[in-house]
Amino acid sequence: MASWEPDFWSSIRNRVRLQKDYAQEQAAEYASARLSLQAELASDYFTLRGLDAQADIYARSIRYYEDSLRVTRTRLQDQAASRLDVARAENQLYTTQAHLLDIQAQREVMEHAIAVLVNVAPSSFHIAADSHLNATRLAISPGLPSGLLERRPDIAMAERQMAQANRAIGIARAAFYPHVSFRMDGGFGDNGFNLANLANSMWTYGATVTLPVFEGGLRRAQLQQSWSAYRETRDHYRMTVLTAFRDVEDGLSRTQRLDSENTRLRAAVGAASQTQEITMNLYKGGLAAYLDVLIAQVSTLEARIQQVEVQTRYLQAQVGLVRACGGGWDASLLPAPNRLPSVGPLQYSGLHDARPAGDVPPPRTRGEEPEDNLTGPNLSALQAR
Template sequence: MKERRAPVCRRAFSTLTLTLLLVVTGCNLAPRYQTPKFIYPNGWGGKGMMVDALPAADVPRGKWWEVYEDPLLNRMEEKLTLTNPDLQAAAEAFTQARDLALESESQLYPQVAGGAHLSKNKGSLGRLFYSRRTSHGLEYESNEAYSGAASWEPDFWSYIRNTSHMQKNLAQASAADYALLRLSLQAELASDYIALRGFDAQLAVYADSIRYFRTAVEITRLRQGGAIGAGLDVSRAENQLYAALGAQSKLLAQRQVMEHAISVLVNTAPAAFHIKPLTSVKMPFRDVTIRPYLPSTLLQRRPDIAMAEREMAAATRGVGVARAAFYPNFTFTAAGGFEDGGFDLASMSRAFWRIAVQAVEPAFTGGLRRAALQRAWAQYRETVDSYRGVVLSAFQEVEDALSQTRLYRQEQHQQHKAVEAAMRTQSMTMALYTGGLSNYLDALVAQQDALTARLVEVSAETNQLRATVKLIRAMGGGWTDQDMPKVKQIDPIGPLQYTGLQHPRPVQDVPTETRAVAAASGDLDGNWLTAPALGSSGAQPRSGLMGASRTAPAPGSAKD
């Protein structure tokens, strides 16, 4: 009867031990995390600039810049996404953050190592205490040993799991940071390109006005030659002409500087980059009208908000890591193998092994652990404050962009009427002066007013278009937190995967969020500063030539 009870008791004891081990292992000391709820102001109900609009009703997703219907802008945005060096660096930063998460998670598994030792040794006849008469030690000896070792740290207090989860949250934040940088660069490129086309329109205004001013100079000279005009009129007309030529040169310099900035964004040397100017006063973009999101959906569509929220989630895991330091740390190790003074390991007597369990509990650390825990809580509160600040900044950016798009559009319409009135005044005063019914000062003032009004009108249209880019960026450019990799998608490889370790890594091993950039980084030796990218197919863009040198043709998300 006792013989039957013994196995039952042993099984019961083993089951109880295993259950206790699982319960203790599942102890998570991190505080329970919940995404904070932000209370929206009453103005969001329709009284303020942002009103309740349907999510994604007007804001484009994906290639949002295509709403402006400019082929050259579309090609430059594609090239920026594939080759911009800052974006490439952000993609690699995400890859590093993801690998750090896997390094932390690897500690959950037993660490196994193996070793082998083979040696042939000869003793010196002149060694200490050796005597030929009394010593019979071997002058030659061999040694052979094979061993293996395994160690495992049971994660009783979730120290390893919280560390791993914290790194995964930071990797998610890095993915959101990549999306934020990509959106910022794309918006910067679109804004700079619109500004450059604004310079083209202003240059067209100057070209038109300069032709008019040259005619005015000729008229004043003719009147002076016929003794019906004063030399003062000629001087005033010439001053007006050369002042306009100087302003035109200054504007050309500003356009070239803007062109250089665009070339750097698309990863091309400025000397090998040129955008053919347009000669029309009219901007080559479609009029874009965008309604904002609901406040609740805005928080899900901003990469910077998602990044701040993931950093906040990581900080809660850091608290769990700091708490685990107050509890004992257990380590199980096992080692064994065979060793022989010759080359014969067939006997079990040559075997050796070691099994050990180690528990370490710091008794006194001088306040080190409590200071670390207090610092972890302070870091968490810092991320909460930063999150609130990012959300408030997001609201401000949307409100600013909405105010600008609405008021700049209003300014544009009003300034157009001012241009019509100024052009009529310019024509009438010049006709009166030519007919000798008015002095040239009236004509001069009218010319200056007409030029100023036309420049302001172009500036208002440029500002309104750039404000729409700012509004799209402020609302996330169609990005959502669902585009951010989930926690379970962070691990780049499995614990037993030893393939695909070459560089560059295969595209299928790259996260979707950074796949396009990583695919473009395969040619480590390519010279991207002169590589063909835009306009190399020979097709002429509707709004300008891309890729031509000035001197010679250029060669070709989510939550836990």
């Protein structure tokens, strides 16, 4: 038996194109999920480094407060200070030690979160502490807004959804026209074993044409439904584009303001540290009260912690800006419609392993560990930075 259906009204072609658009949509969704995980990993990593910097500040402050406590106790023995000064120094020291323990607990929790993102058991994962925060400024291209439509995978995904809805309209329209097909049947029949005799052969062929006459408005309703679905995807595409532009503007605003704020706080830290040293020297010489020393120490610690927190937020804002710009992704990485992986009608080999499709890598071959980690290769790059 053989049959053939001519595609007069592009119904079959639209179905094929719809599936290709769907394949491209899935590739864009894969890129969007990967970008989201990578951005989350980078943000968590900079949070971890910010906690390292805070822990270093608390550790250095604790050493300074221990020296201050020794000085105060010595002055108490010399009857040059009161017991109140010693109690204030002890309170400052013990409170700072408690803050350090809290920061260390936060760091361990964040390290566990990173371990999950890189697909590693938290108990066997560790990142060495590093108190240096490198805030490298990003270079933003002037033509970014115009090229953003090709650099965001979520925009490409929304556009492919709109393309699928457009194909569905063509399929719904084709249902109004006659359905034509050609068919040919053949075979052999005999009561004995002489089946190959040409005289025993049977052959039939013909054409069928079907046309919907009355279906109670079903075809018209399906066409209207396809148009409504198209309008929905069009509005979703527009909202995705506007959201992308907003994300970029938010990222630019955050990075610029936080960079300026970080510069001001660095100057504030320098002034507070200088005040702390001068006040401590005056106290050792008996020219200042310990309350002045305590106020200077608290101000210095708060200024340093605030500066590190702002610098961490600045790095996280840079991550958000990179994510808003697509993270280096481009629409050219989508699988081309004429290069989508396909299987031939008589193909029996190579069916177990998928072919690569655009930016989507194929899974590992049988017997190898599957590649299910989308963030692992990026951790070493972050640590190098």
